[in-house]
Amino acid sequence: MKFGFGGYGELELPVRRNQLHDDAVALQSARAAFYLYLSSNKVRKIYIPEYLCTSLDSVFSTLNISIQKYTINSRFLPSKKIELMNDERLVIVNYFGLCDEGISKYLESYSDFSNVIIDNSQALFSPVIGGITTIYSPRKFLGIPDGGFLYSRDINDEPVEFFDSSRSSVHLLLRAAGEINKGYDEFLRAEAALENHEPRKMSKISRRIIDSIELKNVIDRRVNNFTKMHEHFSSINSLTFDLSSKTVPLCYPLKLNSSIDSIWKKLLTYDVYLPRYWEVEKSSSSYEYYDKTLFLPIDQRLDDQDVERLACLIIELINNE
Template sequence: MHKEIGGYFQLELSNKGSFMHDNGVLLNSGRNALEYILRAKGNISRLWIPYYTCDTVLEPLVKLNLPYSFYSIDEQLELQKLIELQHGEYILYTNYFGVKDRYVHYLSEQYGSQLVVDNAQALYAEVIKGISTLYSPRKFVGIPDGGIAYEDLPLERQVYELDKSYCRCGHLLRRYDEPASDGYIDFRANSGQLVMQPVREMSLLTRALLSNIDFIQVRERRLKNFAYLHKHLGTSNLLDLNIPFFCPMVYPYRMREGADIRKKLIADKIYVATYWPNVFQWCASDALECRLADDILPLPIDQRYGSCDMERILNVINN
């Protein structure tokens, strides 16, 4: 097929940068990165997953018809007790908010190749040799889709088609011209397009967008904002954040009556999500996981903001 010459212009992207996970398997979503890992492992008798995690982790399990069981975590987002895995069993651990890097290393020593690390909220966390790991960069930067898998038993790459992402960019473009609240319906529609998608290779558009991002600057700004909030909230935070870590997704501030403060923040146009609403269906109402979902405020610290924005967040919380 001949290359086209002429015609209308495309979006101008430099493609001069380097994405930190270029050596991973670049796929079309985080959940499909998990599916890739599970397919590569082959004969899985059971996957253990936390109650406190996003319900999208169930999608690849349903697609592959894999047995799974839930486990509980404790107040510090760690396993209540170590699970004795049988042959063919694996355990998925979520690196919560990108602040559990140290604990991930501990689990890797306990479980070795039977551990699967969900780094969807920890884009900058390092890959531990021999440990299956997945990432979801759209949790950190403005891209329409994409996921990365690291797996020592890779599948044949040629079986996957190249994805296309142009139809998933409406919410990203709209955010330039209109407030987030106006484009939220587009954001939700885009997320809906990712449901039950076949595993495909990451699109050329998503790769190009990633190559235009200064990930060093992104990390520096996030860490600076995190440090600002932690200086003022650390002593009252019910979570022990186990500093150091590579780079958090948010500042997870756990406080009593967190749900009430969340409403105050949202009313002031500071959008604080609930991680994760599915927990209220999975767990009894008095379960720790429900309290965590209610009480933890994932405060925005990303690269769009500075100290004045952090001060505004503090003012809403404290007044």
């Protein structure tokens, strides 16, 4: 029997034993989850929205799967029903964790879900629908170095080797110490380490950190911050949201009537770093989401005062445009 008592110190993280997607296959990334599922099935073609990052392209290329892009409507759903052959798959993205009800309604037109994949990379707390293959990316919601969850009945052998995130956790420590700029280069290195989509089990470091997080606080704070942002911006936001649903959003998308380039750059001078989701062709019907939308943070690190300060700053910048 080994105890592991004594020796050098450690990070003193509480142990909550969170059961976050315990029934899923836990991998190092959502990209690896896609690879494991698709490599386990004979897929010839995959339908993906045109409004999506290119991180999955290498997976499709490696597996020699052809890509067919489809358009989305103002509710971020496929603009029409897509008929599928047995060797084809349809990826439906739960954008920003705000499409739960819309996806459920869209799927009512299908009698068979076996060829559908729900990409919940931006919807960590959204439930699996009716046994549909579903993929999550907890790194977008939690401060962990790696992680991806896969629900599917149709996969081959799961990996046995753990992902080694010991060199991919430095940015988390630097950010905790307030060294945000120093941590950014380490963050990029950590992201690069996940470009290899060969499946590995989620690292023990990520699992241990997840077990220390007060998930109820994560959920409550995100919902509260989203609601407060909407109170500030509902009158000028071109997007509408159903606040009665139980969704837990990734961010607050604020779509304006003109380009946000200038405001986005000015926010950098205030050390406000916003992502740009995602650069697509200007001719694309989805380009306006990239060009005219600010994706405001609502994560659990922000309290009511933070949200108020950020909202007031953005309102001032908008009024000065």
